[in-house]
Amino acid sequence: MARKNAFYAQSGGVTAVINASAAGVIEAARANKDVIGKVYAGRNGIIGALTEELIDTSKESKSAIEALKYTPGGAFGSCRYKLKDLKTSQREYERLIEVFKAHNIGYFFYNGGGDSADTCLKVSQLSEKMGYPIQAIHVPKTVDNDLPFTDVSPGFGSVAKYTAVSCREAALDVASMCATSTKVFVMEVMGRHAGWIAAAAGLAKEEADDAPHLILFPEIAFDKAAFMKKVEATVKKVGYCVIVVSEGARYEDGTFLADAGTTDAFGHKQLGGVAPVIAQMVKDELGYKYHWAVSDYLQRAARHIGSATDMEQAYAVGRAAVEFAVAGKNAVMPTVERKKTKKYSWTIGEAPLKKVANVEKAMPRKFISKDGFGITPSAREYLLPLIGGESYPPYKDGLPQFAKLKLVPVAKKLNDVFEV
Amino acid sequence: MARKNAFYAQSGGVTAVINASAAGVIEAARANKDVIGKVYAGRNGIIGALTEELIDTSKESKSAIEALKYTPGGAFGSCRYKLKDLKTSQREYERLIEVFKAHNIGYFFYNGGGDSADTCLKVSQLSEKMGYPIQAIHVPKTVDNDLPFTDVSPGFGSVAKYTAVSCREAALDVASMCATSTKVFVMEVMGRHAGWIAAAAGLAKEEADDAPHLILFPEIAFDKAAFMKKVEATVKKVGYCVIVVSEGARYEDGTFLADAGTTDAFGHKQLGGVAPVIAQMVKDELGYKYHWAVSDYLQRAARHIGSATDMEQAYAVGRAAVEFAVAGKNAVMPTVERKKTKKYSWTIGEAPLKKVANVEKAMPRKFISKDGFGITPSAREYLLPLIGGESYPPYKDGLPQFAKLKLVPVAKKLNDVFEV
Structure with missing residues (x-):
């Protein structure tokens, strides 16, 4: 397999652990150097791909990437920018492929919610159509917990x-x-x-x-x-x-x-x-x-009171996304699967983006008490393991020490300005 | 010295560490059993003394008292109830002495801000006048940091x-x-x-x-x-x-x-x-x-992100209050004294309530930047050590485990109802 670079972007509202997913993607890519070249991150999410503002994560130290696991916010910037269907947003989708081509990007890791799962799917479809192969993997994230197929949305x-x-x-x-x-x-x-x-x-x-x-x-x-x-x-x-x-x-x-x-x-x-x-x-x-x-x-x-379970899951879906890509998968999303064990345990599963995109998972009515003002034992059973364990960031002088990235830009290769 | 009981009450807005002061008072009293009998806490603060609703802290286990160090809120209840000057609030002051007499209370530990320092002073003055000796010690507490003489107000x-x-x-x-x-x-x-x-x-x-x-x-x-x-x-x-x-x-x-x-x-x-x-x-x-x-x-x-320095100081002023009482002191308040060391260190000092009562410590103008929108290096130098260290409560199933007290009431000895 010819070595291709990867593109990673954060999408929509950020979470306390979205950067743990970034760390998972970057660390797993570094562990698969024979297949994946560099990981370029989009500055401010997908906008960075459109405007060719890419960040070269290979310039970041091992410890800086490690620190992402403990850093809230979106380390590379995120955005609310929805790509619509292939026809309406044709210009944007084609631009994405163009930028990916220019930077020899063959892997697209998109870290977001339902909308971005849809974008991810469309990128994969378009790349086929345009004859430029991109493996598009969605990395689930949202505080809203509304992604389907995964037991929980990291964040x-x-x-x-x-x-x-x-x-x-x-x-x-x-x-x-x-x-x-x-x-x-x-x-x-x-x-x-x-x-x-x-x-x-x-x-x-x-x-x-x-x-x-x-x-x-x-x-x-x-x-x-x-x-x-x-x-x-x-x-x-x-x-x-x-x-x-x-x-x-x-x-x-x-x-x-x-x-x-x-x-x-x-x-x-x-x-x-x-x-x-x-x-x-x-x-x-x-x-x-x-x-x-x-x-x-x-x-x-509030990363200072982050759930250790959540952090581990966010990291794991990031890693799994890369491993899926290396295994040749496309248009999929790693999921968190709850095992049927007495003590809570989980593993990583897989869902096709065709099924994930634009589906919202609602909270079951049986999670709300009859009078409508409380939660039921089944809600408690579902929710409690998700907050398990305390993942504390390191502190210095009483304050949490978050990742400080260099955010080195990748030299542009296209000679045009793309307005978003 | 004849063994007398002690009364402890929390006053005004509570803090993340006021219960650490309670733990300091109770643990130090237990360590001085030859001098101090039982510690009775006022249910809902000073109101509990007026209505003779006392809590027998001797019924609480060692581990429950230890857990107070990690428990926010006011474990015995607090209140906003200001006793005014001796004349205006004569009825209340006399009632306090009456209740203290009935329960053989010779020590009054009042955990609060400026107003309660004043009340504390007045109790001490009145007890002298009425010929029933009470040693009244104020335990400083307030998130507002406005108590004088102490480098910082615990909380x-x-x-x-x-x-x-x-x-x-x-x-x-x-x-x-x-x-x-x-x-x-x-x-x-x-x-x-x-x-x-x-x-x-x-x-x-x-x-x-x-x-x-x-x-x-x-x-x-x-x-x-x-x-x-x-x-x-x-x-x-x-x-x-x-x-x-x-x-x-x-x-x-x-x-x-x-x-x-x-x-x-x-x-x-x-x-x-x-x-x-x-x-x-x-x-x-x-x-x-x-x-x-x-x-x-x-x-x-937010006890989950409590300052270790703050917790230690809150505990220390509680302990010191009892040690002051045992040493025969009266109408004083333990203070936090910043030592003139390069690395931040502190010790316990002492201030007479006559000087403390009703004095508010303002923030120095030199702590605010010239443009009025920021803090200065001298503010930073003062503030930074106060947030030093992380004091985390213990967790179970992802949730902090706070003290659960029995709150056993002391049998009433007075046959009347006091309206507050």
């Missing part, structure tokens, strides 16, 4: 762990002050379409009266009366109430709670955030003193 | 560490997405009166272009024009801009930015939070896509 386990840990901690704070101060604490988490992250907060609960007392899922239409009833009953019984709300929480008609509460008839601008809306609603209805938190990017960047 | 180091770590992490997320997505990220931190916590975020910065790019302190009147200019210049130079804002950020006239932005002429209710106000202001003026976070209680409960 989810760490945000889940952050959420469960933070909820348990904050609840202790509220509990200790509730006699004279805050009675209701609202914590907003990510998840516009699915309540996976909100569900993970449920892991904080051990006993019936523990927090979180209510979880608001996007999957369950908000029922204000039932909600208020449960909040009041909780404060009366437990003394305080911790509510976890998904940013995607919505009314029966699909309106987001966040939207409904923060714009008004006078056209005042939306300040955003569903947590303050819920908090104010409780105050208005029940009169309880409240506090609220919106952790936003902090939750998906 | 501050951990929230400082959380803030610096979270800022560094989130900045990596923003940096990796800024080409096509969020350009401005606003992170709100606690500190209504002083910018200590906001200043700590400045520790995340290593190089000139690192985050945070702007810090908004309560100490510096908000200058919108200068602010916008710097935000725009930062986005143009660095590609993105991370802003840390103290909840106490205010205009020249003293109005909080949070207030100004979230109530309007139509009387629409305040949703709270200065972060969304700043974010929206930037969007309106400069058009940048933004995200914002408000970590609220998460920051002061």
Whole structure:
């Protein structure tokens, strides 16, 4: 087999462990030097391929690549740039092949969610059509946990762990002050379409009266009366109430709670955030003193409390992608497969991109309790192993030491400017 | 010396390490059984003393008390209940002495901030007057870092560490997405009166272009024009801009930015939070896509990323309080004294409550950079050691295992109900 270079790009919202996948790709490629030449990373994701802004990862030291396992964010830059179908985005797809050809790239590793799985598939299809062979492998990643065929999307386990840990901690704070101060604490988490992250907060609960007392899922239409009833009953019984709300929480008609509460008839601008809306609603209805938190990017960047399981899986799918390529595979995605063992264990599986692309995995209704405000034992059984183990970054002077890459650009070979 | 019992109470907003002080008090008392009988904790702070709701800490196991070192929140409950001067609150002070007398309490350990130092002093004064001797020792605690005479207020180091770590992490997320997505990220931190916590975020910065790019302190009147200019210049130079804002950020006239932005002429209710106000202001003026976070209680409960230095100091002031009492001292507070060594080191000092009570330590102006948007090298020199070392709680199944106390009540001896 003639030695070809590889292209790696990060796509969409980043996670606490997407760089662990990058480390997996780069380390596995280095271990297969007879087949794979250099790994070029796209600066700011796929845009870097379109504009021919490639980063030569061979210039990075072994320890710098190792440090990627502990570094949040996207080390090479990511982007939200969706390539559509082959006809609509024909210009972009052809440009990709052109750049790949110019740099002798025969492997395309695309690290992202559902959209990028689709792009990955199309690159593989087009390369066949254009007679320039590219093996396109998708590396799964998303905090949203909505990729199909894989037991979990790498990136989810760490945000889940952050959420469960933070909820348990904050609840202790509220509990200790509730006699004279805050009675209701609202914590907003990510998840516009699915309540996976909100569900993970449920892991904080051990006993019936523990927090979180209510979880608001996007999957369950908000029922204000039932909600208020449960909040009041909780404060009366437990003394305080911790509510976890998904940013995607919505009314029966699909309106987001966040939207409904923060714009008004006078056209005042939306300040955003569903947590303050819920908090104010409780105050208005029940009169309880409240506090609220919106952790936003902090939750998906919180590498300091990363899940060891998640980190290992993110790394493993990166490695597996390269091993698949070396084995001659194309248009596939490595998956995490949960083994049917009593003690949680997993292995790497494989899914064809044709089946993966643009399919969203929803959270099963059986994961949400009957009243719609909590998680079930089966949700707990699924979620708990994903936050297992603590993967701490190294510290110096009290601060985490993250990877510092040289990000050496690859000399351009095409003499044109491609506008994105 | 006749053996007397001790009373311990937590006061005001809790911290990630206030329970480490409780552990210090209880362990030191257990080590001085010849002098100190039982340690009774006030349920919900001083209110527990007034209502005679005492918790018998002698019923707690050695390992449960040890676990307090790793447990956030206030294990016995805290409260916001300010005793005023001896005349105004005469009824309460007398009641305290009455309850202490009934339970043979000769030592009063009060774990709180400036207000509780004052209460502590008054209890000591009144006990003399009433001829019932109480040695009152104040145990310093507050995330606000505003206690005088001590180099640092235990509790501050951990929230400082959380803030610096979270800022560094989130900045990596923003940096990796800024080409096509969020350009401005606003992170709100606690500190209504002083910018200590906001200043700590400045520790995340290593190089000139690192985050945070702007810090908004309560100490510096908000200058919108200068602010916008710097935000725009930062986005143009660095590609993105991370802003840390103290909840106490205010205009020249003293109005909080949070207030100004979230109530309007139509009387629409305040949703709270200065972060969304700043974010929206930037969007309106400069058009940048933004995200914002408000970590609220998460920051002061974040025991999972506690500062080892802070934990050790919180524990040490608890121990020292008991040792002071055993040595016959009264109306004093153990302090953290920074030694004049090259490598950071500290010891326990002592301050008389007469000097401590109701004095607030402000952040020195020399800690804030000339332009008002950053911290100086002298601030860094002061702050950095306080976040030194990682004190991780133990984990099981991916979740931190916090203390579970029995909280056995002490049988009441007074036959009356005291209304608080």
